[in-house]
Amino acid sequence: MAETTRKMAFICSKGNLDMAYPALIMGWAALGVGVDVTIFFTFWGLDLIRKDRVDKLGLPPVGNASMRTGMMGFPFDVGIPQLVGVLPGMTAVATALMKGKMKQMDVPPVREMLEMLHDAGAKLYACKMTVDMAGLKKEDFLDIVDDIVTATDFIEMTEGAQIVFI
């Protein structure tokens, strides 16, 4: 049974609530079956690991053709016109509805999922270039973040891994 451990690396480049979950859920599933997991947060993805942003991730309805009322918990399923999506408060409404749905499904909030991933052995890194670009420091990030690394470091440490870009 001397087989090499499968490795997966996820690159999180988006900061919207709906784009936060794919890597966290797939990463968690991977850890559960013994796959080595690394997650690299870059550009807007940094919001997922920022202390001041992690609990405020939102779901803006504008520019999302797939977002329909049915998925948000309404008993009828119609598209949300873009012009309705731009109204003040629509992002807050959509975000609250999605969070409600996730809670019903017993999916933990992003902050808690990150802690679970960390406890299960995932390595979590922030991208140095975007951290510098945003003028951020190590202390701006959650304690579960292992380090701030360059793209080169990330490429080297994920040799042989399957890479998923989100």
Add this chain to the structure above:
Amino acid sequence: MPVRAIGALQVEVDAEGYLVNPQDWTPEIAEAFAKEEGIELTDRHWEVINFVRKFYEERGQSPTIRQITTGSGVPTKELFKLFPGGPAKKVARIAGVPKPAGCI
């Protein structure tokens, strides 16, 4: 389905080595499967296994990792230490229940 002998027992297992009938499970089977995974069962392992058995008996489905950590009192970090190399699969196999169907 292949039949395996564990001690004096004859049990049916699937291609991945999971019990076909969860009601065939005995503590000896858990010990034998754990040994194959390179795990020596301690009291903490048994807390997890007993929780999983009870969960399955009550709900007819296997708990997900999160359901184990929130329900059994064994936190994530410890669970991954107790069952190295993927608790989702290993716990289910040792506890004689099917692989969990949930994602979290």
